[in-house]
């Protein structure tokens with residue numbers, strides 16, 4: 119099957135008023151398959167919106183090309199592209215009723231009145247807004263406006279729906295609800311979504327694949343598990359989720375894995391192949407992989423120190439511990455009923471370890 | 487409950503105290519002259535100026551057609567002058583709208599500093615006397631003036647154009663002096679326009695023309711109507727521009743009224759003419775308010791019912 123979207127070597131530069139040049143997109147290549155939910159994730163200013171706007175046709179590329187469903191659209195104006203956008207602030211037309219807003223794309227393309235009425239009715243039903251037809255935009259709550267924006271861009275049956283941080287204006291509970299609804303909706307109507315967010319949790323829960331961007335470059339492209347468990351570089355490891363990074367050096371390497379000596383002097387083994395003796399590496403351990411107690415395997419990373427900080431966040435406890443030589447480690451626990459009273463208090467001694475299987479080797483800092 | 491009521495009463499007393507002075511001021515300086523006009527228009531003109539205190543409806547009869555020719559003669563020329571004034575005022579509205587609409591767009595896209603500079607430039611003419619500015623236009627438009635010299639020099643025309651003392655000169659002059667009044671309300675509504683709405687429209691498949699017709703135009707319509715009314719009313723009653731740039735050849739209703747008051751010394755007839763201009767403007771405004779109210783009803787919800 120032809121991919122629904124294929125971007126190759128896209129580069130986009132902006133001239134700032136004070137004479138600088140900003141490279142907002144730097145050689146970005148990306149393929150989105152039919153029915154895929156792809157999320158663009160990255161810190162503020164990394165080029166997410168720019169990438170989305172080049173797909174929708176509001177920005178011209180300097181170099182590179184874009185294909186939608188097999189046909190090249192690189193120089194097609196926005197109104198001729200078979201994609202629709204849900205804007206961050208919704209951009210609903212304030213002078214039109216809800217049904218007029220939703221009907222807009224059908225009306226400008228000359229669909230018959232009776233068809234419009236039935237399709238608008240169906241669409242409003244799909245997003246759960248029956249009975250709101252005659253209201254005006256300012257008579258709706260944020261979440262309802264969000265749904266109108268969705269309905270308005272879905273009614274023309276675009277090949278791709280582009281969403282620029284559509285949930286960022288909603289409060290936390292509503293955001294979680296809308297995340298679920300969006301995901302369900304996407305599976306129901308079966309078109310590709312390209313979704314922008316700078317919220318990593320949102321990206322992890324919703325996406326089939328995640329594109330991590332920084333400074334206009336793709337840092338990693340993979341499934342949520344790839345991104346979280348197997349980050350390709352330090353930037354991704356630090357940007358997505360919390361983590362502990364241990365510095366070390368490869369002392370021996372085989373096809374089955376490698377031995378690594380940490381700067382603390384501890385020796386451990388990892389299963390990654392392709393490492394070379396003398397390589398400087400970082401070992402990533404997520405906080406939930408840090409366990410309390412004494413390890414039975416000498417190759418596990420062990421940590422003795424005192425509790426510096428305890429955060430209770432409902433289901434779990436976050437602990438920050440410091441050792442005598444000043445290194446610190448983050449760990450999270452979900453204690454069961456009997457253990458609850460035994461959580462170490464601040465200042466008490468604690469013994470932690472990371473099973474060697476949980477370690478992930480990182481060799482690069484960042485794609486530059 | 488009791489305290490609530492006294493509170494309410496106190497609020498009313500304060501409100502009354504605050505509103506009384508401006509009300510009296512308006513009554514004396516705004517309504518009284520108007521009342522004098524209304525009364526005079528129904529009085530008989532004296533032979534050598536002044537009025538005779540008799541009820542007399544022939545001031546209106548002269549204009550609208552029920553005067554017998556015993557004392558006063560009905561003459562169609564007054565209505566013709568009135569209609570011509572309407573035509574000139576409408577043309578002025580139209581031309582200044584055509585000029586200001588794109589200009590307001592253009593200026594609203596500028597950087598903050600430039601915007602303020604241009605807004606200042608647009609109000610700059612107000613610092614110079616109106617009469618002076620109009621005489622400058624005489625210098626520009628007369629047969630030996632700047633415009634004709636330039637066109638002759640460039641070989642575009644061989645004979646000087648006779649613009650001065652024609653309707654065209656009056657329209658040019660009125661457009662020139664009323665442009666700021668059209669520009670400011672237009673600018674206010676265009677400046678507020680959200681650029682992302684235009685992107686949303688294009689995103690949904692609308693061509694630029696469709697975006698203009700369905701999004702930009704309706705959202706800037708209040709500015710268009712506001713500017714048009716603010717220009718139309720003073721243009722309709724204007725007498726300075728036609729007397730400077732129209733000379734003896736172009737007469738608008740304003741000149742006619744001025745003549746009746748100052749040279750013919752027929753205050754009742756002048757008042758009657760004034761009342762007719764005012765009445766037609768009032769009708770226009772009432773119509774506008776009605777339309778706006780209906781539009782509001784059409785676009786807003788049939789009342790979101792609150793559950794109590």
Ligand SMILES: Nc1ncnc2c1ncn2[C@@H]1O[C@H](COP(=O)(O)OP(=O)(O)OP(=O)(O)O)[C@@H](O)[C@H]1O
Nearest residue numbers: 132133134140142161162163164165166167168316
């Ligand atoms: N019209 C423009 N002119 C100049 N620079 C621009 C323009 N639009 C964006 N930029 C710059 O390009 C870079 C990428 O911007 P972009 O809007 O794509 O970021 P983003 O990832 O969407 O950020 P955010 O999460 O804050 O929305 C930024 O450094 C920004 O300052």
Ligand SMILES: [Mg+2]
Nearest residue numbers: 166167168282
């Ligand atoms: Mg953005």
